[in-house]
Amino acid sequence: MIERKDFVRIGDMTLADFFASPLQNAYDWVVRTTSGTSEQGPIVSVMNLSSGSEERQGWYFDAERTIICMGAFNSRVLSALSLDKYGNPYTCAILAVDYRDLAPELTGIISDFAPERIIGFPSFLARLIPYISPEVGSGVQKLCLGGEMITPVLAKLFASSFPNASYCLLYAAGEIGSISETTCTYLPLNYYHPLRGVTIEILDPDETGAGDLLVSKVLHGGISIEKYRIGDMARIHKNSCPCGYNLAFESLGRKGHDYIKLVGALLLRAEFDRVAIGMKTLFEDYRVEASQVLDQRTVKGKIHIQVFRIGLPGTEAFTTEIADRFSRELFLTPSQTLSDLVAADVFLPLSVEFTNVPFEQKHKDVKLFLKIA
Numbered sequence: 622m623i624e625r626k627d628f629v630r631i632g633d634m635t636l637a638d639f640f641a642s643p644l645q646n647a648y649d650w651v652v653r654t655t656s657g658t659s660e661q662g663p664i665v666s667v668m669n670l671s672s673g674s675e676e677r678q679g680w681y682f683d684a685e686r687t688i689i690c691m692g693a694f695n696s697r698v699l700s701a702l703s704l705d706k707y708g709n710p711y712t713c714a715i716l717a718v719d720y721r722d723l724a725p726e727l728t729g730i731i732s733d734f735a736p737e738r739i740i741g742f743p744s745f746l747a748r749l750i751p752y753i754s755p756e757v758g759s760g761v762q763k764l765c766l767g768g769e770m771i772t773p774v775l776a777k778l779f780a781s782s783f784p785n786a787s788y789c790l791l792y793a794a795g796e797i798g799s800i801s802e803t804t805c806t807y808l809p810l811n812y813y814h815p816l817r818g819v820t821i822e823i824l825d826p827d828e829t830g831a832g833d834l835l836v837s838k839v840l841h842g843g844i845s846i847e848k849y850r851i852g853d854m855a856r857i858h859k860n861s862c863p864c865g866y867n868l869a870f871e872s873l874g875r876k877g878h879d880y881i882k883l884v885g886a887l888l889l890r891a892e893f894d895r896v897a898i899g900m901k902t903l904f905e906d907y908r909v910e911a912s913q914v915l916d917q918r919t920v921k922g923k924i925h926i927q928v929f930r931i932g933l934p935g936t937e938a939f940t941t942e943i944a945d946r947f948s949r950e951l952f953l954t955p956s957q958t959l960s961d962l963v964a965a966d967v968f969l970p971l972s973v974e975f976t977n978v979p980f981e982q983k984h985k986d987v988k989l990f991l992k993i994a
């Protein structure tokens with residue numbers, strides 16, 4: 622089995638080789654990183670632009686005005702390079718939006734641009750919606766999304782913000798490329814048919830069939846990847862689909878037992894443990910439930926913590942103290958605490974609840990849960 626940390630190492634070695642002996646045809650290659658929303662941080666990959674170029678071309682450029690919101694500078698460079706290199710037959714304008722561009726003046730820029738298509742990560746699109754007027758939203762014909770699951774909260778927000786848009790969805794990973802075929806219209810959201818030639822398995826499935834997704838694939842250049850634990854949870858469904866394919870997988874998102882990705886932040890079990898250890902005189906054990914909530918046209922993260930303590934009852938002062946300390950001490954991005962993200966309107970204030978009943982122990986010691994409403 623290959624883990625993400627192995628890919629980080631392979632990426633570093635490939636990059637070192639790449640700089641040590643630059644290629645003749647350097648313009649055929651692009652160096653990019655993944656978004657870094659896993660415990661091992663971003664994976665650096667060196668990618669040949671000619672691989673999968675037709676698929677990418679179709680996705681990106683057969684609209685006149687496309688917004689790209691993938692949050693990373695490398696995606697702008699990649700797009701610009703593919704456009705330039707393959708002599709794009711369409712006249713296509715691209716507005717590439719970065720997280721740092723989310724400011725009031727963006728609304729006017731997007732209105733002037735009048736996008737037909739939006740390509741990006743679902744969570745980034747959710748952050749962008751407050752800057753898109755309803756008139757502009759009705760003009761969007763297609764949403765090309767990937768990289769994360771589309772939760773019911775996001776699906777509802779997208780349907781109301783882009784009433785005329787259809788979906789084009791792809792399950793892919795920066796380091797190994799496409800894993801699914803593009804959207805099958807018969808499948809529910811977050812379900813995908815595996816790309817032909819790609820083998821998928823579930824590692825150690827629980828009672829519902831959910832477990833870590835393992836992907837086996839032969840990459841461009843003949844490198845064979847066996848049982849790569851990509852970092853997402855999934856379930857396999859073997860029903861036959863009207864399109865003729867009898868295998869699908871349901872993506873359950875980047876939700877390991879030890880981390881949850883939510884509204885662009887990363888909730889790490891180790892980080893919760895770190896803060897909890899500092900409060901061990903206050904409680905014995907805890908459980909975290911994370912969810913997305915829709916507040917006007919904005920999706921926000923919500924964290925609810927249950928704490929267990931023996932004997933003494935939990936008073937309001939007690940839960941308030943725990944909530945304050947978790948908020949101040951818990952980092953959800955490399956530089957921002959929960960308090961910072963509450964102040965920035967990305968998360969709702971933390972809620973803490975006391976219980977005097979010990980938590981049920983299951984076969985895995987899971988403390989973080991993502992509630993998908």
Ligand SMILES: [Zn+2]
Pocket residue numbers: 805806807808814862863864865866
């Ligand atoms: Zn199908």
